[in-house]
Amino acid sequence: MGPSVCGFHSGGKAMTTGSRRALFAGAARIAAGAATATGLFTLAACGGDSGGGSGPIKLKQAVSLQYWSILGGADGTRMHDMTAQYTKEQPMVKIEDVQGVDNFLVKFVASVVAGSPPDIVWIRQTYIAGFVEKDALLPLLPKELDQVGLKAEEFDQVVWKASEYKGKRYTVPMDIHGYQFFYHEAMVRDGGLDPAKVPTTWAEWLDWATRLTKDDKRGATVPYSGAGINWFFHGFLKQAAKANVGGASTADFFTADGKKANFNNPAGVEALQIMADIFKRCNLPFPDGVASLDLFEQKKLGSMVNGPWNLNRLADPKGPAAAELRVAFSPQRDPKNPSWWAQSHQVALAKPTKVDEDKRTGSFDFIKWLNDHILDWSKAGQLPANKKVLASDAYQKSDLLVHKHLKVWEKNLATAAFMPLHPKHVEVENDLPPILEKAIRGQISVQAALAEGETLVNNILSK
Secondary structure, three states, rough: OOOOOOOOOOOOOOHHHHHHHHHHHHHOOOOOHHHHHOOOOHHHHHHHHHHHOOOOOOOOOEEEEEEEEOHHHHHHHHHHHHHHHHHHHHHOOEEEEOOOOOHHHHHHHHHHHHHHOOOOOEEEEHHHOOOOOOOOOOOOHHHHHHHOOOOHEEOOOHHHHOOEEEEEEEEEEEEEOEEEEEEEEEHHOOOOOOOOOOOOOOOHHHHHHHHHHHHHHHOEEEOOOHHHHHHHHHHHHHHHHHHHHHHHHOEEEEEEOOOOEEEEOOHHHHHHHHHHHHHHOOOOOOOOOOOHHHHHHHOOOOOEEOHHHHHHHOOOOOOOOOOEEEEEOOOOOOOOOOEEEOOEEEEEOOHHHHHHHHHHHHHHHHHHHHHHHHHHHHOOOEEEEEEEHHHHHHHHHHHHHHHHHHHHHHHHHHEEEEEOOOOOOHHHHHHHHHHHHHHHHOOHHHHHHHHHHHHHHHHHHHO
């Protein structure tokens, strides 16, 4: 298995490409027809009927809401507990929360097509464009966001701007997460290296990884299956682009107009090659049934570039690796032009057949509560997107190891490189990793994988 990633929390069941594309295509046609036929999506909350700019909207009567999320495992449990706390504090709102919805993407679009979507969804930032194009999300206007106390200036502006689609807002960012450098201080020291001299470049990390790989110990790991391949590759691709490797300064998954793949270039070659080099030098893959976090805790994995959700386990004071866990800024292609892969969980309102203003008001009340209590969510290893929470004494002076390690992400927010919003992102995230995986495992050349991946992505974008 590859590194633990904040992956598809959907019960672990794979979705075939054909079924996903077929459902999405059908959903788009049906939803578009429904919107044209009914014209029922004018938001009264944006006009005079619900108070306009006269003050905060207040609940007038009790409402029952349905809330779906992509969160599974410990994350889903924490979010369920937070939802239960909200309903205790706000007795006028009842919420049926379903955490870790199985096959979330398929079921959510199907629910919209059927006219029975949940009221609120917790999604990834990269899902925004696809859901908007399928007419599945309600737009959130600045006026109504201000009215309920969700002001743009209160959020980190990098993630706020990165989650706008075609100049409009459909979601409220809750957190920021991405890949930074985890290492096991005792293993590094025992391996004859100085833990104080953390690798700052890819070359230095590769040297570390090679020297720490002995017998059953591995100096490093990289994703070599699943969506984590795309995330890691995109992060290092953007680093190589910022370093202007081979003149490929605009390298990304897609060209600026979103019509073509833009990674089969020198930047893409270097990004994928470092993944293949780590895989080869560190005697990967792991044995069947063995996970990266298990090896890290056993002092058999020296380092990895991975996400803060792993702090939920590794920074647990009762855990076997907590005392030896260290986190530093991700190794860079060019430390003078830093960048790191970033992603965000966001909350949105699903588009119903007809807007119920009481439910809409209740939904905003819950979203505002989540935003105000996002410090609780940060304990799961997620950096709050709310600047007030980041600046609060409760966070800054927290003695939790999770919060202390999250400072690495906080300190480097300005250089976060979020994945591009594109309607076909989900298809690319599903289909590209198996091709890149072949190069990582040394089954085909890096150049061959990038060429094959480019053809695949261009075919997806042409449909």
